[in-house]
Amino acid sequence: MKSKEFIKGTLKTIVLKLLSENEKMYGYEISRKVSELSKDEIQLTYGALYPILYKLESEGLLTTTSEIVDNRARKYYSLTDSGKTFAEEKVSQLQQFTETLMQVLKTGPNTMLNFEQ
Numbered sequence: 636m637k638s639k640e641f642i643k644g645t646l647k648t649i650v651l652k653l654l655s656e657n658e659k660m661y662g663y664e665i666s667r668k669v670s671e672l673s674k675d676e677i678q679l680t681y682g683a684l685y686p687i688l689y690k691l692e693s694e695g696l697l698t699t700t701s702e703i704v705d706n707r708a709r710k711y712y713s714l715t716d717s718g719k720t721f722a723e724e725k726v727s728q729l730q731q732f733t734e735t736l737m738q739v740l741k742t743g744p745n746t747m748l749n750f751e752q
Contacts, residue, residue, distance in 0.1 A: 642677055647687050648729045649677070651696075651714070651722035659700065659711040662688065688712055696721050 653668055654660060660668070662684055669679040691697040696718035700711045714722060 643683075645729060646679065646683060647691070648725045649679075650684070650687050650691070651718070652726050654697070654712060654714045655719055655722040655726075659713040661709050661711050665712075691718065 649669060650665060653665055666679045666684055669677050696715055697712050698715055701708050
């Protein structure tokens, strides 16, 4: 599958969904969880992940905290209250869009798409 075109438009929503299900997560943890849940179909690179996190933070949807783990600072991301509301909205919108898209793509033996009209 691995269509970058489709994945790119959903990464923000995927990150928001994961953060809404967890009190806090750090970058590598988010990336690993996406890979695990998608059975390695979606590889969330740092070059894609961190701009999303920084943008969400600048919009007031995320807060960050740092903790020392194994003598290294680890930055954790958490949703703000408005971030939780926004996450719910984005996930709902994506689910509705996916359902609509499935209806459009649904074809049966007596259905033929005519692209020439």
